[in-house]
Amino acid sequence: MAQPEKKRYIEDEKKRQQRMKRIVFGGQIGLGILVIVLWEVLTRFEVMDPYYWSSPSTIYETAKVAFLEGTLWDDLVYTSLATLAGFAAGTLFGSLIGLSFWWSAYYSRISEPYLIAFNAIPKLALGPVIVILFGIGFFSKVMLAFLMTVIVTALAAHSGIKAIDKDLEKLLYSLGAKRRHVFTKVVVPTTMPWIVSSLRINIALALAGTIVGEFISSRQGIGRMILYAGQILDIDLVWVGVVVLSLLSMLMYAGTVSLEKLLLRGQEPKQ
Amino acid sequence: MYKLKVVDASKIFRRDGQEVVALQETTMQIPAGRFVSIIGPSGCGKSTLFNMIAGLIKPTTGKILLDGQNIVGKSGYVGYMLQKDLLLPWRTILDNVILGLEIRGVSKREARKRAQPLLERYGLKGFENNYPPELSGGMRQRAALLRTLLYDQDVILLDEPFGALDAQTRLQMQGWLLRIWEDFQKTILFITHDIDEAIYLSDDIYVLSHRPGKLKAKIHVELERPRREETLLSDNFISLKQTLLDLLREEPKDNGTT
Numbered sequence: 001m002a003q004p005e006k007k008r009y010i011e012d013e014k015k016r017q018q019r020m021k022r023i024v025f026g027g028q029i030g031l032g033i034l035v036i037v038l039w040e041v042l043t044r045f046e047v048m049d050p051y052y053w054s055s056p057s058t059i060y061e062t063a064k065v066a067f068l069e070g071t072l073w074d075d076l077v078y079t080s081l082a083t084l085a086g087f088a089a090g091t092l093f094g095s096l097i098g099l100s101f102w103w104s105a106y107y108s109r110i111s112e113p114y115l116i117a118f119n120a121i122p123k124l125a126l127g128p129v130i131v132i133l134f135g136i137g138f139f140s141k142v143m144l145a146f147l148m149t150v151i152v153t154a155l156a157a158h159s160g161i162k163a164i165d166k167d168l169e170k171l172l173y174s175l176g177a178k179r180r181h182v183f184t185k186v187v188v189p190t191t192m193p194w195i196v197s198s199l200r201i202n203i204a205l206a207l208a209g210t211i212v213g214e215f216i217s218s219r220q221g222i223g224r225m226i227l228y229a230g231q232i233l234d235i236d237l238v239w240v241g242v243v244v245l246s247l248l249s250m251l252m253y254a255g256t257v258s259l260e261k262l263l264l265r266g267q268e269p270k271q
Numbered sequence: 272m273y274k275l276k277v278v279d280a281s282k283i284f285r286r287d288g289q290e291v292v293a294l295q296e297t298t299m300q301i302p303a304g305r306f307v308s309i310i311g312p313s314g315c316g317k318s319t320l321f322n323m324i325a326g327l328i329k330p331t332t333g334k335i336l337l338d339g340q341n342i343v344g345k346s347g348y349v350g351y352m353l354q355k356d357l358l359l360p361w362r363t364i365l366d367n368v369i370l371g372l373e374i375r376g377v378s379k380r381e382a383r384k385r386a387q388p389l390l391e392r393y394g395l396k397g398f399e400n401n402y403p404p405e406l407s408g409g410m411r412q413r414a415a416l417l418r419t420l421l422y423d424q425d426v427i428l429l430d431e432p433f434g435a436l437d438a439q440t441r442l443q444m445q446g447w448l449l450r451i452w453e454d455f456q457k458t459i460l461f462i463t464h465d466i467d468e469a470i471y472l473s474d475d476i477y478v479l480s481h482r483p484g485k486l487k488a489k490i491h492v493e494l495e496r497p498r499r500e501e502t503l504l505s506d507n508f509i510s511l512k513q514t515l516l517d518l519l520r521e522e523p524k525d526n527g528t529t
Contacts, residue, residue: 171357174325175371175422176347185370189361 054239062236063244071220072244078220079210080248082138086145087206094150095195098157102164102187103179115154123147124209127216141213141221148209149202156198160191196260203252211245222248272339274303274458275324275349275426280333282319292483293319296333299477299486301460303425306452308461308469308476312519316484317462321428324460325351337426350419350427350457354434356411358403364414365390365399371422382421389417393451409440413447420451426458434464442500445471449498466515470508471498478518488518 036056042048043055050058066072097115101108127144134140164187172182214223222241229237277299284291294316301307309317322328324335326346335342342348358367368390369382377385390399395413403411412432419427432448433441445468452459463469469476470492478488494507502508 165357167353167355168357168359170327171351171353172370172374173327173346174349174351175374177374181374185374186359189359 052235054236058236059239059243063240066225066237066240072222072225072240075220075222075225076244076248078138079141079207079214079222079245080252082141082210082213082221083145083203083207083252086142086209087149087203089142090146090149090206091153091195091199091202093146094153094198095157095191097150097154098161098195099183099187099191101158102161102183108158108161112158115151115158119151119155124212127212130213131216136217136219141210141218144209144213145206146209148205149198152202152205153195153198156194157191160194161187163194164190192263196263199256199260200253203256204249207245207249207252272303273300273336274305274338275299275301275460276334276336276339277320277324278334278336280320280323280330280335282316282323282328283331294323294484295486297484297486301458301475303458304456305474306459306461306472308463308473309479310463310466310469310476310515310519311479311484311487312481313464314482314484315479316482317479318430319484321351321430321460321462324426325349325428348424348426350422350424352415352419352427352429352432354431356403356408356415358411358414358418360403363400363402364395364406367403367414368418368421370418375422386417386421389421393417394447407440408436409444412436412444416448416451420455420457426460429459429461431462431464433468441468448472453497466512466519467503470494470511470515471503476515478515490514 039048039053040056043050043053054062063072101111123144126147130143130147131140134143168186168190169182172186177185210221211223214221215227218224222245226238226241229235229241277297279296279298280294281296282293284293297320299307309320311317319328323330323343326335326342326344326348329344337348358364359370362370365383365386366379368386369377369379372382372385373379387399390396393413395410395417398406398410398414403414406414416429416432433444436444449472461469461472473492476490476492477486478490479485480487490511492511494502494505494511
């Protein structure tokens with residue numbers, strides 16, 4: 001007599017993971033589309049007042065006009081460049097300040113409370129002073145973005161310095177290393193994950209700094225456009241500014257993530 | 272002529288206004304090519320002694336002579352390896368092993384070329400491009416020791432290098448270390464807690480006493496080389512073990528325990 005065939009259930013891990021990935025990705029796209037469609041429908045049937053809430057289609061049309069006939073493109077470039085310059089300078093200087101604390105325990109301990117105090121100052125409140133000092137041009141925006149990021153990075157790098165394994169330093173000295181060897185071969189790589197973990201926050205902070213700079217006084221930039229649109233009650237244009245800034249912010253965030261991968265080469269970011 | 276001489280070296284710290292003796296005046300004379308173990312309870316100043324020989328701390332009194340030259344307070348003259356492997360996690364095994372050469376100014380390419388055959392011969396073939404966390408504890412210790420070897424000093428200090436390994440791996444690593452020692456003719460100073468390990472590996476064993484650390488006895492190990500696992504069961508081995516056990520048992524207990 002033939003044996004009845006036994007049913008076998010084999011768990012396919014790869015298949016399950018792929019299935020999950022597909023569903024999640026589809027859900028993420030779907031949710032975004034749903035929000036935009038709801039926004040459009042609700043404003044079209046005036047459940048939400050289109051004067052205040054505008055609508056995706058109006059925003060799109062207004063943006064097209066602003067890009068093709070207005071100065072939106074130039075404003076976007078202006079804001080992006082100011083943000084990136086402030087971000088780069090802040091991160092670089094901040095890292096250098098943080099790393100420099102490794103060289104002397106006295107210097108490090110004496111300056112630490114000042115660093116924390118400076119971090120506590122709401123930098124945006126310094127905006128008017130910065131504009132008076134550096135004028136209403138490009139440089140004052142860069143300065144604000146720089147101020148927003150520099151201390152955060154310095155503090156992050158400082159935490160990294162404190163986490164260095166003393167035995168690693170000892171090992172290097174036993175191999176005949178000078179301080180500069182320990183610095184380049186142990187201190188910088190150990191601190192890198194801390195510095196990198198501050199990047200994602202920094203890019204958003206830098207953008208906020210630039211926008212506030214443009215709000216205060218500027219001839220160009222998305223921030224100035226939003227302020228101007230608000231003054232003439234062109235709310236559709238305000239929404240265009242907000243949407244463009246959000247897209248810019250997302251794009252910069254994605255860029256930061258690639259930068260992280262490049263800087264870490266296999267290490268994990270630390271908080 | 273002795274390779275390494277420790278002459279009346281001692282170390283005293285001042286802690287909370289009180290002088291704490293980590294190591295009393297100690298004298299050791301170690302001929303070239305010897306395998307010497309240092310054994311004693313924890314807190315007997317073994318690691319203090321090593322840190323002084325490695326030039327990482329200065330002795331309170333005394334001298335450390337390498338080939339007759341005083342190396343007190345000078346680091347980089349002897350190889351030094353600790354219980355932790357201390358491999359840099361962002362470097363591959365190969366790039367970890369060449370660290371000492373790099374510091375000395377050898378180019379990365381040249382250093383890699385020199386290290387490659389060593390890795391192949393001593394059991395790390397195929398792991399050159401792995402990162403340390405991907406390797407087992409034993410493999411990581413091999414890499415750490417090869418890093419010390421490649422730094423190429425005549426004297427190598429090993430501070431409980433196999434202390435964190437399981438018994439099986441430890442036995443394997445001991446055999447591996449003996450092979451390396453025979454191939455390279457280095458002078459090795461080896462700290463351990465493990466009496467079997469000390470006898471199995473060494474020519475001479477220095478016994479240190481409990482705090483304050485003091486040199487208590489020096490025992491010569493009369494066992495044939497090359498040593499095999501059968502050596503661990505020989506009469507000679509057992510009687511040496513008895514001697515060492517007696518020496519360590521005489522230790523006064525810590526205050527408060529009876």
